[in-house]
Amino acid sequence: MTAGRLPRATLVLGGQRSGKSAYAEHLLESQPGGLVYLATAEAHDGEMAERIAAHRARRGTRWSTVEAPLELAPALAQAAGPERTVLVDCLTLWLSNLLGAERDPDGEAARLVEAIGRLPGPAVFVSNEVGQGIVPDNALARAFVDHAGRLHQAVAAAADRVVLVAAGLPQTLKHPSA
Amino acid sequence: MTAGRLPRATLVLGGQRSGKSAYAEHLLESQPGGLVYLATAEAHDGEMAERIAAHRARRGTRWSTVEAPLELAPALAQAAGPERTVLVDCLTLWLSNLLGAERDPDGEAARLVEAIGRLPGPAVFVSNEVGQGIVPDNALARAFVDHAGRLHQAVAAAADRVVLVAAGLPQTLKHPSA
């Protein structure tokens, strides 16, 4: 059923525990062919390990998992294909890993946008909206929100479709071929 | 005027001081019959007491008030009726009370959703969108946002209509019979 084929790149934004990952997974479940979960998480601590396990349990057997805490652009290039759909979950965690490894977030964002431009099949990117609360006192937290905002703007500009999820409900911010 | 009768359950989400309560009260003012304000607040401190007084002053004489800081599902079942409309304000405060009393928030959310399914007349639920800022450092605050997100997803799934208010302006996230 080509009618329901996802466009090349979809960005799914949403607040903490907004249902954004479940919504994104639901988008992929309707796709033909293989499904690849490109995880940016590392199971550093118990809380995160629990979340990863819950994610894994929610996904079915059609999925394969690839971990890419830092090298997201090459992992995406390798995972994507005309017969597969890739889910990248999530970009804010990747950003957090980049900052922890003292990588340049703007340079890495540019590499990701370039990889999106060369995608041979559909991909869905999940990310955490973090900028609509009070501006943090803490300079590091403020810088994180700034980096996340720039990353979201760059990926949204490169994406065919952008969706904002709240309370499990999607709002389309950008429509394909609009 | 039955044309303007509210559907069984409406969820009104909005940020802090977004105008969500005033919008919800406005929805109720157009309804026939009695209006019940089901308050989850307790007047613990001066700040909260002031807010409750301001709320009370804004509402007119058609309203009666019921306090339900913890036992929301039974209070809703008792307050609702075919000739009345109920306003529950607000769910995040109720969640906060539940956590303070060491109740299980997921179990209580399930009881609320069940009560929504049996409503004999319209109800409007107000809640605070708290998940679109930076993920809190503090584990308790992070857990609160997680609980609130799950509660919003559950009530949104059970609701006929979901509205997100910003700067006093409503955006409909879910339409009745959509």
Next chain:
Amino acid sequence: MTAGRLPRATLVLGGQRSGKSAYAEHLLESQPGGLVYLATAEAHDGEMAERIAAHRARRGTRWSTVEAPLELAPALAQAAGPERTVLVDCLTLWLSNLLGAERDPDGEAARLVEAIGRLPGPAVFVSNEVGQGIVPDNALARAFVDHAGRLHQAVAAAADRVVLVAAGLPQTLKHPSA
């Protein structure tokens, strides 16, 4: 080209680093006549000075700049005109300056709304959505979010058009003559 002339007052809300200022500047670039940048920022510290310089570099030569950290209503009345378009960036910074100077935010908001009602030409107001994260522990931060929310509601009610920007993408919350 009168068809593309902006309405009297437009409010552009958006989270931190959401692209709200770039979107607002883009709105003004399509306007005929002079463009006035009414800056509420003061270059207190290095971080803010850098942001102001980046803003200045992004704007072209059609722009003139006026600083109004506190006296926004009279500065707006003076800057506006039938042959000019004014950009006020941003209201949350102005609010922060007002609180620092121990001015009454509600009184100042009323003066601004009155000035909006008498505008002789279009103006665009940028402001930071700060209320959709967790309610701050800190009473001062909580009060700031309350003041910002009330200010946004007042300006949104006076505005002809209200837009919420996320990831660089605008959503219209209020349409002209709606």
